[in-house]
Amino acid sequence: MIVSRTINRVFVLGIDGAGQFIRNTDTPNILKLLEAGALTYEAQTVFPSISAECWGAMFHGVDPEKHELTNEKAATLPYPENSPYPSFLKLARQAWPDCKLAAFSEWSPINDGIIEQSCGLHAVSLPSPDLAEAAADYIRANPDVKILYMQFDQVDAAGHKHGYGNEGHLQSITDCDGYIGTVLAAIEDAGLMKDSLVIITTDHGGGGDGKPKSHGSADPLDMTIFWGCYGPGIKPGTKLAADLSIKDTAAVVAYALGLSAPQTWEGKVPGDLFN
Known part of the structure; x- marks a missing residue:
């Protein structure tokens, strides 16, 4: 597996609760x-x-029983700097002390409690329309950004309000x-775009276990998510392995940027991703 070294930065765009x-x-834009x-x-x-368990797994490459994040912890405590499971953002900060890292998270506990404070992020928390405009302005002004993460929260809120997969939830996704x-x-x-890897994914679904306005169970409606990416070295129409995990995201980011993934990470780079 050989990744093109023309990948100079990574964008990870996340939609909360899109399953x-x-x-x-x-x-149309995503597809x-x-x-x-x-x-x-x-x-x-x-x-x-x-959310915290899932976004934590995406950033830190391990199951919740290892990163130990919950919504309550993320909202009140910083992620421990001595954790054996660093995020891919901390990995980048250690490799490039002066690089630009940014996180535009509508749900502020991601910036404050899931990502390590030592990452020195350009961190922004705003409602969805304003968040997108702020990120767009930042990208145009900072083309040398190394990693930029985004999280839109309104889709999950719509799922809790209307029911996951129902009209209000689907309209929020659109x-x-x-x-x-x-x-x-x-x-x-x-x-x-020509030298960036763009990953678009979500943290969880919803509506499983007979609870149309909730999530958290092991039901496939809660556990099954979309995951995709575009960039140098990825052929159009690439088929991904059925066992791809949200934990693999951290490994993909690290590999794309030429960083060595910690041996403690459980996530792996899908063997059929980069050609």
């Missing part, structure tokens, strides 16, 4: 990009399928696709 439901509503790269609707998140389109346009405008 695999993006295929049930209009998402245009990911169908030109790699996309699966059968990736798996971690149990319990709750709205979020528009916000992601704003960010992708900024990446294009800045001339960065």
Whole structure:
């Protein structure tokens, strides 16, 4: 497996609570990009399928029983700097002390309690429309950013309000696709798409275990998520292994940037991703 070393930066764009439901509503911006790269609707998140546990697994490459994050901890405590499971952002900071790292998270506990404070992020928390515009402005002004992460929270809120997979939830996903389109346009405008890896995914689904407005169970509706990426070295229409995990995201980011993944990480680079 050889990754193109023309990948100079990574964008990780996350939609909270989207599960695999993006295929049930209009998402033209997401699909245009990911169908030109790699996309699966059968990736798996971690149990319990709750935001902090799942985003924590994505950043730190391990199951919740190891990173020990919960929504309550993330909202009140910084992630321990002595953890044997560093995030991919901390890995980048250690490799490049002066590089630009950014996190635009609508749900502020991601910036404050899931990502280590030593990462020295440009950290922003705003509602969805404003968050997309702020990220777009940042990208255009900082084309030398190394990693930029985004999290849109409104889709999960719509799932809790309307029921996951129901009309209000699906409309929120379509709205979020528009916000992601704003960010992708900024990446294009800045001339960065040609040498960037763009990952788009979610943390969990919802509506499983007979609870249409909730999530957290091991039901496939809660556990099954979409995951996709686009960038140098990824052939259009790449088929991803059925066992792809949200934990693999950290390993993919590290590998794309030429960083050595910690042996403590459980996530792996899918063997069929980079060609």
